[in-house]
Amino acid sequence: MTKRKFLGSEAANGLLMLSPTAIYSIVVMAAPLIAVLLFSFMTPGYLKVIWTPTLDNYAKVLSDPIYQVLLGRSLVMAATVTAVTVLTAFPIAYFISFIVSPEKKSLWLFLITIPFWTSYLIRVFLWKVILGYNGVINEAFMGLGIIHQPMTFLLYNMNSVVLTLAHSYAPFAILPIFVALEKIDRSLLEAGQDLGESRIMTFIRVTLPLAMSGVVASVLIVFIPTVGDYVTPTLVGGSSGQMIANVIQLQYFKLGNYPVGSAVSIAAMGVVTVISVIFVFANRRFMRGPQ
Amino acid sequence: MTSSPAAAAPTPKAKRPLIELRDIEKYYGDYYALRKITTDIREGEFFSLLGPSGCGKTTLLRCIAGFEELSGGNLLIDGKDMEGVSANHRPTNMVFQSYAIFPHLTVEENVGFGLRREKATKEDKARRVAEALEMVGLKGYGKRAAHALSGGQRQRVALARALILKPKVLLLDEPLSALDKKMREQMQSELRKLQRQVGITFILVTHDQEEALIMSDRIAVMFDGVIAQLDSPERLYRRPVSRKVAEFIGIMNFLPATVTGTEGGQIQLEVAGLGAIAIDAEQCPGAVKTGEASVGFRPETMTVLFEGDPEPTRGKIAGGEVEEVVYFGDMSYYDVKLDGVEKPVQISMRNVVGRPVLGRGARIRIAWEAGALVLFC
Known part of the structure; x- marks a missing residue:
């Protein structure tokens, strides 16, 4: 194929087919990101941006302890949410893949999506109803005479944020693990037992390593968005459950300080990227493709 | 190859039963996969379970391995009940069948998988892995990733992984069905050699009658959860007990016949196209009864007489007409209409220099012997 015949060539066809998605990605993802990146290097004025390049915003983000505390708390929170979510998702995925009969698997997967039938906001409010001062748990326990004062550690702290996020991200964690488990050739498990290992040891030596690609995917899918979650800490986090996204929102919309808000965003993004890359690299031996 | 400890062990020639199957039953709901199977598998023999798909051969193998629970009966290995x-x-x-090679491990990790529980030094285990790999012809492949192997290599890894544990019985579930023809033929002879070398009892499941004939000491032909015949390859080919077994193994021609009487170890018959004859009682492996029956013979047991061929000293001669010819290079296959028989029979002839390949419609004379016939009542 010669270069003159570009129109109608396979390459041109490919680009043509790619272009709607490419344009969409550039407009809604790349452009805003570039804007945020640009803002982060500008000088903040009162409720407006002064177009003079500066590194002061980053200096402020790195030196002010409030950002370090909030970013640190966000990372710890996201790590906890990820651990709780993935550890509870694994048995569920295992159950559906190995124990549920093949014709009932799609029914079970369908049941797992039920929480998505209502909006996230409503689910968060439901947790408030369950965990609140006059909520379901406190009323029930008081009614049973187990406690005499409502428990206050249930809501408006880190625990309630972790609980709410873990619940809402469960399907995202279950599905990749389920897919990885489904791909395991069942004769491998028989081979493990045939070679003298018990069911538990076969699980540890065969099933788990082969399911790790799904576990790694689940961890990333849960961890990355939860670091920057804004709605949940706002609604159920109280003052001790505030996260980095809350301060970004504060800078942007309450203080109108786009440059500092952008610098905090970029810094958080950078930290998450570094952590994710290290995590994937550490688990690279599990990420080998199918045969 | 002979340096392997498994190979150094003398081949046990004792014919004691190693696996005893006693009224083995397996059913799923009201579907019977195995019906009251009773037989012995001897120590050191190459035993094949042969049958069409769904006959229960794989189920029986999985029962022996312990992947399926018996619905009834007893299974003894080396005298111990396996319940x-x-x-x-x-x-x-x-x-x-799929080899079940662990894709996340290297070749040597696969082969050494079962050694974890054994109390041996690391060096000792590594030496045994290397020996096992050498035994199956994969020396130097230890560090390779398992998923980068070809089909034949995977099969060898699976063999090494099983044999390294020195089992009393090696079970092979259609191990060659995924290989191409040439590779399969090579592995057939290698497996046979390996079995003689290590002296372990091999039980092979296959639906390929040729493979079973080539490799086995004894073959159990299974239909519908029952062993129809258990015999040496030669007996199975020459003296099948039923038309069903005869049809499953190789090609057999059938002629309608009538049993007219039995007398002193001889059976009197009237066979369409061949006339009145007497055969040995031994030529009826099934039960004998007078009346309607059929007689079978293999294509190579009848000989077409060409012009100038000497008259046969033994046997008899029948007449017929060539209806179809298939030329196979070394062999020619003739569909022949015997005089007085409606359905043509197949006769195979080795092609020899100077002997013409007959054309359609040719009148021919056929030499045959009563000893080649098998009677099915």
Whole structure:
């Protein structure tokens, strides 16, 4: 194929087919990101941006302890949410893949999506109803005479944020693990037992390593968005459950300080990227493709 | 190759039963996969379970391995009842149809998988892995990733992984069905050699009658959850007990016949196209009864007489007409209409220099012997 015949060539066809998605990605993802990146290097004025390049915003983000505390708390929170979510998702995925009969698997997967039938906001409010001062748990326990004062550690702290996020991200964690488990050739498990290992040891030596690609995917899918979650800490986090996204929102919309808000965003993004890359690299031996 | 400890062990020639199957039954709901199977598998023999798909051969193998629980009967390995003994505690190892090579491990990690529980030094285990790999012709492949192997290599890894544990019985579930023809033929002779070398009892499941004939000491032909015949390859080919077995193994021609009487170890018959004859009682492996029956013979047991061929000194001669010819290079296959028989029979002839290949419509004379016939009542 010669270069003159570009129109109608396979390459041109490919680009043509790619272009709607490419344009969409550039407009809604790349452009805003570039804007945020640009803002982060500008000088903040009162409720407006002064177009003079500066590194002061980053200096402020790195030196002010409030950002370090909030970013640190966000990372710890996201790590906890990820651990709780993935550890509870694994048995569920295992159950559906190995124990549920093949014709009932799609029914079970369908049941797992039920929480998505209502909006996230409503689910968060439901947790408030369950965990609140006059909520379901406190009323029930008081009614049973187990406690005499409502428990206050249930809501408006880190625990309630972790609980709410873990619940809402469960399907995202279950599905990749389920897919990885489904791909395991069942004769491998028989081979493990045939070679003298018990069911538990076969699980540890065969099933788990082969399911790790799904576990790694689940961890990333849960961890990355939860670091920057804004709605949940706002609604159920109280003052001790505030996260980095809350301060970004504060800078942007309450203080109108786009440059500092952008610098905090970029810094958080950078930290998450570094952590994710290290995590994937550490688990690279599990990420080998199918045969 | 002979340096392997498994190979150094003398081949046990004792014919004691190693596996005893006693009224083995397996059913799923009201579907019977195995019906009251009773037989012995001897120590050191190459035993094949042969049958069409769905006949229960794989189920029986999985029962021996411990992957399926028996619905009834007893299974003894080396004198011990295997009831309640799970697969990981049985002295059997299996080569799976899919080979079941662990994709996340290297070749040597795969081969050494079963050694974890053994009390041996690291060096000792590594030496045994290397020996096992050498035995199956994969020396130097140890560090390779398992998923980068070809089909034949995977099969060898699966073999090494099972044999390294020195099982009393090696179970092979259609191990050659995924290989191409040339590779399959090579592996057939290699497996046979390997079995003689290590002296372990091999039980092979296959639907390929040729493969079973080539490799086995004894073959159990199974239909519908029952062993129809258990015999040496030669007996199975020459003296099948039923038309069904005869049709499953090789090609057999059938002629309608009538049993007119039995007398002193001889059976009197009237065979269409061949006339009145007497055969040995031994030529009827099934039960004898007078009346309607059929007589079978293999294509190569009848000889077409060409012009100038000497008259046969033994046997008899029948007449017929060539209806179809298939030329196969070394062999020619003729569909022949015997005089007085409606359905043509197949006769095979080795092609020899100077002997013409007959054309359609040719009148021919055929030499045959009563000893080649098998009677099915």
